[in-house]
Amino acid sequence: MAELTQTDLNKVRNSIELIGNEIDSRVVGSKEIVKFMFISLISNNHILMEGVPGLAKTMLASEFSSHLKAQFKRIQFTPDMLPSDITGNIIFNLESRKLEFREGPAFTNVLLADEINRTPAKVQSALLEAMEEKQVSVGGVTHKLPVPFIVIATQNPIEQEGTFPIAEALMDRFLFRLILTYPSREAEVQILNRSLRGASTQTYMDVDTILKLRDEVYDxxxxxxxxxxxxxxxxxxxxxxxxxxxxxxxxxxxxxxxxxxxxxxxxxxxxxxxxxxxxxxxxxxxxxxxxxxxxxxxxxxxxxxxxxxxxxxxxxxxxx
Structure with missing residues (x-):
């Protein structure tokens, strides 16, 4: 693969800035967070956003994925979830009369793990394999996940009932933990002024570019x-x-x-x-x-x- 020239590097920087500006027009004060998301994405890692409810964590993850030509899925974690709710499960096909594997939401490029601390350890362990090995194991069979694969997780620190501490092994798989705080007065006024804007449909970066950047990171x-x-x-x-x-x-x-x-x-x-x-x-x-x-x-x-x-x-x- 040809090495990126300075012109190519400038295009990458400009594309990321454009995406940051576009997302910031929908989620005020998110430009720096978007940079950290891209650092996680092109270094083949994952990111955790922590903050009280109402700070647009879920919306930010959705907006980020909308600017990539990549598949996006969302999991709302709850205490009664099972590992199969992430990985998928084996079902019996009545037509073929055979057991078949049905993929879970982990089979995507961008996975939003919403309120990740509301699910027990056995579900967290299924997510750990997906994040670290980029695969899931069901019924003794290993299934590879799509490439690229990034988990953008959120958690609310103030909710104690019905929550479970994130295991240290899983926590270590997140490259960054970003702490989202309340916006400034000026930023909150901007939120009101921009609340009626329509959803952005512009796309700036595709999967091939992401994979090329991942290769270039090593150089x-x-x-x-x-x-x-x-x-x-x-x-x-x-x-x-x-x-x-x-x-x-x-x-x-x-x-x-x-x-x-x-x-x-x-x-x-x-x-x-x-x-x-x-x-x-x-x-x-x-x-x-x-x-x-x-x-x-x-x-x-x-x-x-x-x-x-x-x-x-x-x-x-x-x-x-």
Whole structure:
């Protein structure tokens, strides 16, 4: 496959900016989130959005998929779900008098896992196989999922009854956890002004382009000093007195791929230290387990404490 030229890279950056602007016209304040979605998509990863109800998390995922020539499906998670509600099941065909596999909603390109923390562990485990192995197993037979495949999950942090904590193994499969907050006064006025706009139908990126970008991610140049910078950040998370469990070597590998994808999204074929800094906070905030004393020293909101601890760690690691 031919290497992307600077002209091609500029087209990628411009396309992503156009998509971001178009989605922002429907979901105010979403441009940065769309960038993180593309970083996850072209690095073959998944993304989790967390926020109180009514912040347009579901709408944002739907809008994102509408700008890709890709198949989109949505699962509304509930406590009474079964793994087969995700993977599909084996049915008896009365006409052929044979057992046949009927595909579940996991067989798509973009899967919206809505309120993922409302389903029990046995259902989460079915989603884990789909996210990590890009396949599902039903009746002892493995079925490959379409390519590309990305899970955009949402969860509401304030709902406690009928919710289940996301298993750490599944949480680690999300490249980023984005915390959505209430909009500013100006942004909320814009929401009212734009609420009557029709749905966008413009498409800017197709599956072939996405797959080409995934191949190009591996060729993005990363200098030795930046690689050492990444390792130093990860090691500092393990040495911090406020962190009980730091980032794993797998997280270091994810940081490398995410930084490469971030460079492509910004129209470059090389990584700069700003790429690493830009994504570290959202890549690490759901992977670090803080010590109890860190929570006592700071506010009662765990995500805010995690962000402050990560910023402290980043400030202690010299940038190349």
């Amino acid at each position: 993005v140049f990363v200098s030795q000093s930046i690689k050492e910078y990444m390792v130093d950040i990860m090691r500092k998370t393990r040495e911090s007195k406020k962190v009980y469990v730091g980032a794993s070597p797998r997280t270091t590998a994810k940081l490398l791929m995410a930084s490469k994808a971030c460079a492509l999204v910004h129209g470059r074929n090389y990584v700069v230290p700003e790429d690493v800094y830009y994504i570290s906070k959202y890549l690490l905030n759901h992977r670090l387990i803080l010590r109890p004393e860190a929570m006592l020293d700071e506010s009662d909101v765990g995500t805010e404490v995690a962000f402050r601890v990560i910023e402290e760690i980043l400030s202690e690691v010299p940038s190349p």
